[in-house]
Amino acid sequence: MSNTTFQIAALVIYFAGMIAIGLWAKTKNNNLDDYVLGGRSLSPTTAALSAGASDMSGWLLMGLPGALYISGLAEAWIAVGLTIGAWINWKVVAPRLRSYTEISRNSVTVPVFFHNRLRDNTKLLRIFSSLIILIFFTFYASSGMVAGGKFFASSFNLDFHVGMLLIAGITVLYTLFGGFLGASYTDMVQGFLMLGALILMPILALFYVGGPSGAYETISAVNPTALSLFAGTSFIGILSASAWGLGYFGQPHIIVRFMALRTPKDAIAGRRIGIGWMVLTVIGACSSGLIGIAYFAKHPDAALTDTKNAESVFLDMSQILLPSFVSGFILAAVLAAIMSTLSSQLVVCSSALAEDLYGVVTQKPLEAAKGLWLGRMGVLVVSIIAAVLAWNPNSSILELVSFAWAGFGAAFGPIVLLSLFWKKLTNWGAIAGLIAGTITVFVWGNNEALSSTFYEIAPGFIVNLVFAVTISYATYSPNPEIEEEFEAAALAAKN
Template structure:
């Protein structure tokens, strides 16, 4: 059989497995709580691996290796910032959010948690959250479709649109029917597949190319600054370089506000299981990030004679896997890339669905049966996917740019409000609304002005503005509320950690 046939068989096996898991989850989905939050029954390792897989997406296997291949190790500040942010998120947000969402009238989405936590009877927070989710997740899902099109174009010679459409349809099928449980179970499998691939490619490459010292010499021959984390200081000057490092490391701020990640915290069986999940999730992330960095550096040495251009740099992981493995194994490695892409898309589609049904439809006061709500949720998934596909029609779109914009939007709009909700009992509904909207607006404006974006990543000003506005407005509008105080104290008691009011 030809190489292409072997790889196609491997991809087909993977796709069939994902659809099978989606069907199993479909059989276990009976109501909207099952569809949106798996009835708060995720085991720690499922929550940890699904959070990691839904987080990293095609960025880990395509965006990050491509950036490091072109620019060297100074591009890895993004990965460093993300590692720190992920640890802080699991440590300080996960247990409190799991506890508080259950205490606040069993909130099953982030928008509904904000509304119930802050007692917003006018639904302003919920509506604003839902709109922000739909806007920024449409860009995020679009980045996954772009990655899918580039994947099949580079690996199988397909037309960009054909590859994009194929992955979109498969992801839609298991997300439409499996819901949150289907997305989480497939994410867990995909997370395992991703980390195996990221370990295997650099190990096999080193054994095939030569010993590590020889490989390092070849890398520095091509790019003398390849291993220098601070190379931008000599290239661009201290001021510009410092801003660049702050911008890259600031990706870690985004974790506190990513709905598709923190919803895994809400689905844990108990707040105490966040500790085990943190160790698994951050360990998985550390190994995966190191693998992605090493793969990019090896690519610098291997393609020294015929360097990849900027457009194809994001496929360096795909190309190396095809060079160093038997076609069937290479197909399974390629499936890991699909895993990264599809896991993130499915999780994001579920959150969009919850925004449309739980956070917009339900507040209209209309009554619907549990089955009807699930069908509405599936219709929401389909609608968002169609809009995202239209945005992804341009094959020249940058995966990293699309992800960066959406990541900043959520991090700045939701991150400060999540932290204040969990650690400051005097946050008000008006303050939360003002902070959230101001953060989203700053990101949207800043992110669309090249001169500003080039100087500083939009999440930094957006996060700061949202935090300051939320605090100032809350101080001006705070009134004692016994119910809020009682729920906040109950949450503190459950997680076993006291903070000052």
């Protein structure tokens, strides 16, 4: 049997496992609430690993190693900012959001929570929130499809578009039936795969470059500044990269895991598991990119598949260094990173269409069966649009992810924090902040002079915060019902 046959066999086992989990989860979905939130039944381990896997996507095993391969350790400031942001998110947001979303009329999506928390009778906040989710997640989902296309092009010399459609098709299949639970449990399995791959590969690659000292000497010879956290960047550059951490507070596919925990107390164990997983995987991804510099310098006969962005460095080393069947599971780990994020995004988009926008338009409660099929139709619609956006094989995964990450962080982050911790936030303040933050990201992110100076998430976040607070002060009037819920949520989060 050829090497490719063994690798394909490993991938088939992986694909079959993911589809089986999706079909099992289908039996647990009785209505739309189950489909989009899983009945608030996630254990800390499942919530933590699924949040981490859906967060990191192909960026962790492709985008980040590629960035360090090209530019050196200075690119790791993004990972530093993300780790700090994720810890704060689990520590501060998770327990309060879990308690508040249940107390506030059992809100099962982020737009519905905003609507219920602020008693927005205009329904504008729910509509704008849903539209923002659909717009930015379509970009985000397209990044996963681009990563899938590059994966198959790099690993099997398959046409980019065929690979892209294959990864999209399988992910859509198990998400279509399994919904939130299917996405969460497949994400948990995928999280373990990613962890194993990112521990194994850098350790193995070190043996081929002369160990730590050999790697250090070769990397320094190829790029003398590659191992410096500060070379080639500036104080502003470090702040800009670290600002990625602000994005966590507003990522719907991540914070929905907090909402799905069994109890607010589960956030403590979830934080420890999730951040431990994240630290290990980020170190593994950074090490893979740096050791890749040494490996390809010492083995000039080996070549990178992606010579422009170097986003294939992890894939290429696994193909070269590992036995075929083992490398097949390493390749499955890369697919896991891509598919875990894509499936989570599709579920959130589905809820935005079926639960949020449809509910506002019809103003009628959804029948259980009808809600499930509307959710599934939402998955299909977003998948098709994302596939069209992903059709260009030269798209950068990191660029697509960074724009969507900034959009969510700037649009939703301040509103989530203010909703949870400031009782004077009003619906008009939230609407103003939401719109102002989104516009700032689009304007800043599409202006080369501005975006090259500072990552658009920070100005968008600040503008949102200023508008939300200012307009809230101007429109605030006491509401005993809102204040009672606010105090009840704070108390429940502590108990």
